[in-house]
Every structure is written in structure tokens, then in C-alpha cells.
Amino acid sequence: MGLGTFAGISCVSRKSGANILLRIFSIMLVAAALSGWLSVGLAQAQSYQFNRIEVEGNQRIQTGTIATYAGIERGRTISAGELNDAYQRILNSGLFESVDLIPQGATLLVRVVENPSINRINFEGNRRIKDEALEEFIESEPRRVFSPAQAEADANTIAQAYAQQGRVAATVTPRIIRRSDNRVDLVFEISEGDTIEIERVSFVGNRVYSDRRLRRVLETKQANFLRAFIRADTLVEERIQFDRQVLRDFYLSRGYVDFRTISTNVELTRERDAFFLVVNVEEGQQFKFGQIRTSSQLSEANAQDFQNVLQIKPGVVYSPTLVENSITRMERLAIEQGIDFLRVEPRITRNDRDLTLDVEFVLTRGPRIFVERIDIEGNTTTLDRIVRQQFRIVEGDPFNPREVRQSAERIRALGFFENAEVNAREGSTADQVVIDVNVDEQPTGSLSLGGSYSVNDGFGVAIGLSESNFLGRGQRLSFTASTAEDSEQYSIGFSEPYLLGRDLQFDLDLGVAETDSSYATYNTDRGYFTPSLSFPLSENSSIQVRYGYAFSEMVGREDVTTGNVIASEIGFGKRNTSTVGLTYTYDSRLTGLNPNAGVLFEIGADYAGLGGDNEFIRSRVRTIAQTMVLNEEVTLRATVEAGALSWKGSNFSRTLDRFLLNPDFIRGFEPGGIGPRDQSNGEDDAIGGNYYAVARFEAEFPLGVPEEIGLRGGVFYDVGNLWDLSDANTAASGNIVGANGSLRHVIGFSLLWDTGFGPLRLNFSEAIKSESFDKEQSFDLTIQARF
Known part of the structure; x- marks a missing residue:
């Protein structure tokens, strides 16, 4: 009986399996047919061919300009993806509020809504920064097409300007007011917030110099009760980066060659009304000069002659500035002796046992590179010769990178330029360089007005005019006048720092005075x-x-x-x-x-x-x-x-x-x-x-x-x-x-x-x-x- 039951079950199972296979086969045939039909349909739906492009809704923007943005060639078959790319190009041009692409057979209809033009720009809520200054920060301008993205970028720029003044909580919201003829007024609503100052600057890791001494080095200052007149107590990221370098220079000039700034941490106080600036430093050990030697790899350069011009002595606290000054003296001696292309290579040997640095000045032959020319750009007021006078080299002289760096420092020290960059690049041949000088002029004149009172002289008025770059010639011209009831004084001063193009300063002062x-x-x-x-x-x-x-x-x-x-x-x-x-x-x-x-x-x-x-x-x-x-x-x-x-x-x-x-x-x-x-x-x-x-x-x-x-x-x-x-x-x-x-x-x-x-x-x-x-x-x- 067990066997019969088993045989019957087996028979039923074979019939059910045949039916299932038949059904699966039928489903596969139907699916294949549907797949082919869908593929043909999708392929037809995703392919376009346009012979004409029509544009609706444009008023200021030319139809041809919009067609150029679309980038669709007439008569060429394109896919749906390419059509979407055309849509993105038109929209990303920033000229339109909305864009619709509507295929109509062989014609592509482009329906656009143009962005409005800016009628005027207003600032509301600003007291600390005047409208004229804010206008310098933004790129949006009246009579140009309004761009929401640009307006947002301008708002961020204004907020950054407030952050530079310590108002990091300032918020700027751009809004538009609709006007006729598709115009808008762009309004920047400003909430200036309170000034968040640096309440305390502290140091961690300093053992030799106190916090008080190091704070005098930094450009960033703690807030004090004269904060209304002093702006150095606000948090400025660029100033902190500058302070890191200044701090390093301070320690290096005092022999701490291993000094490094580990971190600068800025934290808000619990009341969120001030900052704590914590500078984590590692001073290291102070090093002094050890043995000072000079060796020469040039037959015409006597090492002892160059050794004699050095002023560094063993036991003096090490300073990179002293090494630079020594190299400058040696290179100047080489020029006097007619030795061209001499380079001084300082080789420093560290002695950790006695904390000294041995310095060997090696006289070598540098590459034979000449100065092809000196190009000066950006000096709209200052004459070229005023900038050239800061160079100790001229066209045709051997190129000296150290002299170029020192010339750049002298140009900045003039005080005539807001920025001054000096760079060297390859000239017309491999053995020549061109020195590029790029400067940005800044105001060099000043006007001072004052009043005075004394028992002897009574009330008086003082007026002073000063120009440190007169007519762009690098000359100083000043005039002062002081008048009181019983005392008067008038004076004029003139200075020419490079008389006849030489390192010869001419000064002239004249005046009259009636004093009590x-x-x-x-x-x-x-x-x-x-x-x-x-x-x-x-x-x-x-x-x-x-x-x-x-x-x-x-x-x-x-x-x-x-x-x-x-x-x-x-x-x-x-x-x-x-x-x-x-x-x-x-x-x-x-x-x-x-x-x-x-x-x-x-x-x-x-x-x-x-x-x-x-x-x-x-x-x-x-x-x-x-x-x-x-x-x-x-x-x-x-x-x-x-x-x-x-x-x-x-x-x-x-x-x-x-x-x-x-x-x-x-x-x-x-x-x-x-x-x-x-x-x-x-x-x-x-x-x-x-x-x-x-x-x-x-x-x-x-x-x-x-x-x-x-x-x-x-x-x-x-x-x-x-x-x-x-x-x-x-x-x-x-x-x-x-x-x-x-x-x-x-x-x-x-x-x-x-x-x-x-x-x-x-x-x-x-x-x-x-x-x-x-x-x-x-x-x-x-x-x-x-x-």
C-alpha cells in the first residue's frame, strides 16, 4: 500500500510540472513581444529632429542668442538627454526666470520668461558701512539683468565685509520689488548685529616669553575700553594668518629655530558676545652662532676677503636676518671686485649638544642669467623711474634673486602702493629673465585740521597739507599754517629722495613765524x-x-x-x-x-x-x-x-x-x-x-x-x-x-x-x-x- 500511494503522488506531480512549464513559456513569449514593442516606442519617443526653432516670450534677448544657448543643430537627430542639456544651458545663462522646451513635430518651441532688469539697488539697515562702500563689494549693477544667484553671492560678500569688522552675526537678505516694464528694485536688507570682539588672547606652550610680551608682537589685539576707536580687536582670519608668520619671525630672530605654531583656536564665550583666541606654540631651544667660515669654489674669489666683511661672531644669538645681511655684504663685495654671477650658499650645521649652528658661506658660480627687462604695471600715478630706483640692478645686469626680493621690500616701504608684487619669469631666451612689477596705487596725500587754545595765544586754527608722492615723482611736499590771536606760523617743506637719480636726498624747508x-x-x-x-x-x-x-x-x-x-x-x-x-x-x-x-x-x-x-x-x-x-x-x-x-x-x-x-x-x-x-x-x-x-x-x-x-x-x-x-x-x-x-x-x-x-x-x-x-x-x- 505504501508503494501504490507513492506511485499515485508521482503521477500527479509530472502533470502539474508540464502545465507550469507551458505557462512560463507562454509568459516569456508575451514578455518578449512587449519588450520589442516598448523598445521601438521608447526609441521613437527619445529621438527628435528639428528643422526650426521658435522662441516666445523674449523681449530683450534676441532669438538667435537663445538658439545659440540651446546649441541644437537643425536637421540633426538628438536624444531626450541632449534636449534636456539644451534646456539646462538656456536656464543656466541666468537670463530667464523659467524656460519650457516644447517639441512640435519638426519645430522646437522655446517659451521663456525673461529675468527682469535691475532698476536700482538700495541698502537698508546699514549704519557701520556706508552705501558707497557697500556698492564696491557687489557685482550686481543697475540696468543689468537681475540674477538671483548673483544677488545671493553679493549678500554673502556684504556679510563677509561685516565679519571683517567683527560683526560675524550680521545677516544680509536680498529682496526684489517689482516695477513696471519687467524691472525690479534690488534691496539688501541688512541686520548688522553687535560687534563680537576678541576678549582675550592667550598662549599655550610659551615658557621664555610671557603672554603679555607675545601679545605686543601680534597685529590682533584684545578689546579694551577704547574699542570704539581701535579696530584691531575684531576677529579677522587673514590677520590671524599674518600673526602666525609674525610670531614665527619673532622667535626665529631670537634663535629659536625649532619654533612652530601648533594651532590657533577661536572659541565663542558662553554668552556668545566675544571670542577667545588661544595660540598653541612650541618654542624649542635657543641656538647661537658657532663657527663662521667662508670657502670659495671660484679661483677669482679669495675666501679671506669675503670672510673679512662678515660682522657675525661666534656666540651671538642666531638670526636668519644676520645671515641674509652677511650674504648681501658678500655679494656687494663681489660686484666691487668685478666677479659676476657669484652666489653665496649658507650651509648650516646643527650642534644639538652645545645648541650652536655652524655656518659656512660657500662662494659658488650661479647660473649665467641676465635681466632682459623690468616691466612695471598698475602705476597710474607714480612714474616708472620711481619704482625702478628701488632696484639695484638694471636691464643687462646679472640676475640676483636676493636683490629682487630686497627691491620688492623697498617698493612696499615707499608707502605709495596698496599692493606690490615683484616676480621673475623666463625671458625671450633661457638665459634671460623678465621682472614683472605689479602695483596698486593708494592715496598718498593727507589733510589735517585742528584747533587750539592757550592763555597766551588765545584760540587758534591749524591746517596741514601733506603729499608724499607729489605728481607721482616720489617727492614730499607739505604745507602747514597755524594761526592764533598773537601767534602765527607758516611753513613749507619739500623733499626729493633721489636727486639726479642718485641715492642723494635733497630737502628744502622754509617758513615764517611770529610767536609768543x-x-x-x-x-x-x-x-x-x-x-x-x-x-x-x-x-x-x-x-x-x-x-x-x-x-x-x-x-x-x-x-x-x-x-x-x-x-x-x-x-x-x-x-x-x-x-x-x-x-x-x-x-x-x-x-x-x-x-x-x-x-x-x-x-x-x-x-x-x-x-x-x-x-x-x-x-x-x-x-x-x-x-x-x-x-x-x-x-x-x-x-x-x-x-x-x-x-x-x-x-x-x-x-x-x-x-x-x-x-x-x-x-x-x-x-x-x-x-x-x-x-x-x-x-x-x-x-x-x-x-x-x-x-x-x-x-x-x-x-x-x-x-x-x-x-x-x-x-x-x-x-x-x-x-x-x-x-x-x-x-x-x-x-x-x-x-x-x-x-x-x-x-x-x-x-x-x-x-x-x-x-x-x-x-x-x-x-x-x-x-x-x-x-x-x-x-x-x-x-x-x-x-
């Missing part, structure tokens, strides 16, 4: 005419030769009585003085071995007697030395200067001719407060002296207050003397004091305040040794001078 002296009982009338020539003697020194012609007169005041000496000098009337002078200047800061120290030395003399009424020799000498200690937190400065007047004429000298000291020379006293005085007739007139000598010693240091306040402290000690009245009309008075002189000693404390208006210095002083007739002054406020 704040420390004397007389007025003065003055006029002067002073041309001068200056030229360098070396990298650090220069000479100035000058001529001066001046007239001066002491004028009595009706409401003031004077001592006998001043009264007699008033009676001398007007005197003319003709002088020739010479000044020698040495400044080690130009190429000094120590970036934290420098010395300025000046000595000069003027001889009067080439005509005029006076004959004398006036000489002066001044030395200033400065250094920074305690990881550059404290600045030490010492100044020593002296002057002498040797009268040669048969007439008497006047107070105008002698020296009168003011607080710039010795603090703690009024102008004319020390030195010889005439106390006749119950008066107390400062009458100056023939000799003076002063020394000033000071230290500046941080006070520990928040740096954004901008306050530093200082202490100073001044000592000085003013004496001698030889050749003065002292016989006119029987009551002269201080002619023999005596040393005055002053100590004091200073507050140095970096404000948005300039660096101010407040001096609180106490004279610890003075004379009874001196005029002391315990406080003065000055604009801090920079050394």
Missing part, C-alpha cells in the same frame, strides 16, 4: 630757508650737509617789563644769519646683531659767518642706547647729549642764539627753568647759556594691570647743566645768576599710556638737587617719543 614765547617776556619774529643734502656712507651711517639762512628779531611786549639783558637784546633789532652745517649719524638698529638693543649716535656742527650779522660755531652731540631685559619685559634706555656755542662775532649773542632747555632735555623743570637768569628790575628772565650737558636714564616696565588698558610704568633719573654767558651783554645787568652752572638732579615716575589717539607719557618728577632760582615743574604731559 611761553617762558619769556618777549615775542619773536623768525624766518628761515634751509636746503640740505643727505647721503649714506655705509649700511648704518649717513651724512647731512646743509645751508641755512634765517632772520630773527626779539620784539618787546607792551604789557610786560623785562630785565636789562632782554631789553638790550630787544634793542639789537633784526639780525640775519647765514650758516653751513654738517651732521653725521650712526644707527646700529638698521643692521644690528641684537634685535633688542640699538645705539643711535649723532654729531653735528653749524658755522655762521658766510654773510649775515652773526658769526659763531654751534655744535651738538647725542647718543641714545636702548636694550630690553628680563625676557623683553623691561626696556632700559640711556641718553647723553651736549651742545656748545662758540661766539666769533664782534657783536653780542642773544638769548635766541644761545641754548634754552625744555622738558625734552631735562624733566622736572619748566621750559627755560634752569640755567642763567637775569633778575634785574625785579624780573626773572631765562637768558640761556652757551653750553649744556644732560643725561637721561629710564626704565619702562609692565604695571600688572590688564593689558587692554594700555598702561605701562617707568622710572627715570635725569641730570643736567646749562651754563656760560660769554659774549652776552651781561654788562647791561648787575644781577645775573646761574652763569657758572651747576648740576641738577631729578628723579621721577612715568605712566605710559597707549591710547587710540597716540602714546601719551605722564611724568611725575621731583628735583632732588636744584638752585633756588630754578623753575621746577612736578608734572608734565607729552606725546611719547619712540627710539
Whole structure:
């Protein structure tokens, strides 16, 4: 029974399988037929052939222009994909709001709706940036076709402009207002938001230099209470990138050759109203120069001659600038010796054991490449020769890449250009190069207006005009006028830095003044005419030769009585003085071995007697030395200067001719407060002296207050003397004091305040040794001078 059951089941299974196979076969036949029919239909639906293209809806755009955008050839079979590409090309032209392609047999109908034209552009909600400035940022313009994509791009550009001012929350929304004749007004709705400033700049990883010292290096600053006038405290990405390079240069110049900036992180405060800037650095070790050698691979170049021009000594802190300066000296010597194409290759060997860098200067022969020409573009105002004067090479000279880089720096230092790029490219042959100079002019003139009031002079107005690139010739021209009730002064200055195309500077200053002296009982009338020539003697020194012609007169005041000496000098009337002078200047800061120290030395003399009424020799000498200690937190400065007047004429000298000291020379006293005085007739007139000598010693240091306040402290000690009245009309008075002189000693404390208006210095002083007739002054406020 089991077998029969099994046989019956098997029989039924074979019948069912045959039916299933038959059905599958039938379905496959039907599917094949349908597939062929669909393929034929789809192929017919996706193929087009147009003999004509018609356009509807266009008003300003020509039909031919639209057909060109479509790019469909008449009579050629195209697919649906190609038809879609034509649609995209027309739409992406930015000229149309909508595009429809409608096949009509052998004709393609293109139906378009043109974008409107821009009637005008308005800005709403902007207060910090004026409309005129915003118009410079955008590319959309009136009377052009409106493009939504361009409007969005312009909105982003405006938002970036606000971000550069620290308003990163500013939003800009472009909107349109429909007008007749398919025109629109484009309106940028601006929400400026608040300024988000940098609340704190901090450093991680610095061990040698404090955060305070490094912050002084950066261009980016912390916000302070003068933020309304200072814009350096806003977050600008380009400025941060610049600060990274400046920070690296700072450490490299101090021997930290392994220094690197690991990261700069910017975070919003919890209140989202300010930024924290954190700079993560790795200082490394400080290296000094080890052995300094020079070797030559050229028979005509004596290595010892080139070694002798080096100023680097072992033990000096390593600086790439010193290496560059040494190479420049060597290349200059090669030019003097007539050795062309000499190249100096510095090979540096690192000694980690003693933290030194050995430098071997290898004299090699560089490639024989010449300068074919120098092309200058972009200088719409400045003459070509002004730019060419910054090059030490001309067409036909051997090409020196280092000299080209230095020339680029000199061009930028002119201050005439907003941008200046100098690049070298291959010339007409492989052994020639063309130097391309591309510059963007910037304004070089300035106008200053000011007012003043004093008890002596009353109200006054000051006007100043200055142009540093007069007529594009690189010349300086300035005019100043200051008027008050009892004081007037007018002056003109002119300077030609390259007289006759040479490194010879010509200066001319002339002016007239009627002033009321704040420390004397007389007025003065003055006029002067002073041309001068200056030229360098070396990298650090220069000479100035000058001529001066001046007239001066002491004028009595009706409401003031004077001592006998001043009264007699008033009676001398007007005197003319003709002088020739010479000044020698040495400044080690130009190429000094120590970036934290420098010395300025000046000595000069003027001889009067080439005509005029006076004959004398006036000489002066001044030395200033400065250094920074305690990881550059404290600045030490010492100044020593002296002057002498040797009268040669048969007439008497006047107070105008002698020296009168003011607080710039010795603090703690009024102008004319020390030195010889005439106390006749119950008066107390400062009458100056023939000799003076002063020394000033000071230290500046941080006070520990928040740096954004901008306050530093200082202490100073001044000592000085003013004496001698030889050749003065002292016989006119029987009551002269201080002619023999005596040393005055002053100590004091200073507050140095970096404000948005300039660096101010407040001096609180106490004279610890003075004379009874001196005029002391315990406080003065000055604009801090920079050394």
C-alpha cells in the first residue's frame, strides 16, 4: 500500500510540472513581444529632429542668442538627454526666470520668461558701512539683468565685509520689488548685529616669553575700553594668518629655530558676545652662532676677503636676518671686485649638544642669467623711474634673486602702493629673465585740521597739507599754517629722495613765524630757508650737509617789563644769519646683531659767518642706547647729549642764539627753568647759556594691570647743566645768576599710556638737587617719543 500511494503522488506531480512549464513559456513569449514593442516606442519617443526653432516670450534677448544657448543643430537627430542639456544651458545663462522646451513635430518651441532688469539697488539697515562702500563689494549693477544667484553671492560678500569688522552675526537678505516694464528694485536688507570682539588672547606652550610680551608682537589685539576707536580687536582670519608668520619671525630672530605654531583656536564665550583666541606654540631651544667660515669654489674669489666683511661672531644669538645681511655684504663685495654671477650658499650645521649652528658661506658660480627687462604695471600715478630706483640692478645686469626680493621690500616701504608684487619669469631666451612689477596705487596725500587754545595765544586754527608722492615723482611736499590771536606760523617743506637719480636726498624747508614765547617776556619774529643734502656712507651711517639762512628779531611786549639783558637784546633789532652745517649719524638698529638693543649716535656742527650779522660755531652731540631685559619685559634706555656755542662775532649773542632747555632735555623743570637768569628790575628772565650737558636714564616696565588698558610704568633719573654767558651783554645787568652752572638732579615716575589717539607719557618728577632760582615743574604731559 505504501508503494501504490507513492506511485499515485508521482503521477500527479509530472502533470502539474508540464502545465507550469507551458505557462512560463507562454509568459516569456508575451514578455518578449512587449519588450520589442516598448523598445521601438521608447526609441521613437527619445529621438527628435528639428528643422526650426521658435522662441516666445523674449523681449530683450534676441532669438538667435537663445538658439545659440540651446546649441541644437537643425536637421540633426538628438536624444531626450541632449534636449534636456539644451534646456539646462538656456536656464543656466541666468537670463530667464523659467524656460519650457516644447517639441512640435519638426519645430522646437522655446517659451521663456525673461529675468527682469535691475532698476536700482538700495541698502537698508546699514549704519557701520556706508552705501558707497557697500556698492564696491557687489557685482550686481543697475540696468543689468537681475540674477538671483548673483544677488545671493553679493549678500554673502556684504556679510563677509561685516565679519571683517567683527560683526560675524550680521545677516544680509536680498529682496526684489517689482516695477513696471519687467524691472525690479534690488534691496539688501541688512541686520548688522553687535560687534563680537576678541576678549582675550592667550598662549599655550610659551615658557621664555610671557603672554603679555607675545601679545605686543601680534597685529590682533584684545578689546579694551577704547574699542570704539581701535579696530584691531575684531576677529579677522587673514590677520590671524599674518600673526602666525609674525610670531614665527619673532622667535626665529631670537634663535629659536625649532619654533612652530601648533594651532590657533577661536572659541565663542558662553554668552556668545566675544571670542577667545588661544595660540598653541612650541618654542624649542635657543641656538647661537658657532663657527663662521667662508670657502670659495671660484679661483677669482679669495675666501679671506669675503670672510673679512662678515660682522657675525661666534656666540651671538642666531638670526636668519644676520645671515641674509652677511650674504648681501658678500655679494656687494663681489660686484666691487668685478666677479659676476657669484652666489653665496649658507650651509648650516646643527650642534644639538652645545645648541650652536655652524655656518659656512660657500662662494659658488650661479647660473649665467641676465635681466632682459623690468616691466612695471598698475602705476597710474607714480612714474616708472620711481619704482625702478628701488632696484639695484638694471636691464643687462646679472640676475640676483636676493636683490629682487630686497627691491620688492623697498617698493612696499615707499608707502605709495596698496599692493606690490615683484616676480621673475623666463625671458625671450633661457638665459634671460623678465621682472614683472605689479602695483596698486593708494592715496598718498593727507589733510589735517585742528584747533587750539592757550592763555597766551588765545584760540587758534591749524591746517596741514601733506603729499608724499607729489605728481607721482616720489617727492614730499607739505604745507602747514597755524594761526592764533598773537601767534602765527607758516611753513613749507619739500623733499626729493633721489636727486639726479642718485641715492642723494635733497630737502628744502622754509617758513615764517611770529610767536609768543611761553617762558619769556618777549615775542619773536623768525624766518628761515634751509636746503640740505643727505647721503649714506655705509649700511648704518649717513651724512647731512646743509645751508641755512634765517632772520630773527626779539620784539618787546607792551604789557610786560623785562630785565636789562632782554631789553638790550630787544634793542639789537633784526639780525640775519647765514650758516653751513654738517651732521653725521650712526644707527646700529638698521643692521644690528641684537634685535633688542640699538645705539643711535649723532654729531653735528653749524658755522655762521658766510654773510649775515652773526658769526659763531654751534655744535651738538647725542647718543641714545636702548636694550630690553628680563625676557623683553623691561626696556632700559640711556641718553647723553651736549651742545656748545662758540661766539666769533664782534657783536653780542642773544638769548635766541644761545641754548634754552625744555622738558625734552631735562624733566622736572619748566621750559627755560634752569640755567642763567637775569633778575634785574625785579624780573626773572631765562637768558640761556652757551653750553649744556644732560643725561637721561629710564626704565619702562609692565604695571600688572590688564593689558587692554594700555598702561605701562617707568622710572627715570635725569641730570643736567646749562651754563656760560660769554659774549652776552651781561654788562647791561648787575644781577645775573646761574652763569657758572651747576648740576641738577631729578628723579621721577612715568605712566605710559597707549591710547587710540597716540602714546601719551605722564611724568611725575621731583628735583632732588636744584638752585633756588630754578623753575621746577612736578608734572608734565607729552606725546611719547619712540627710539
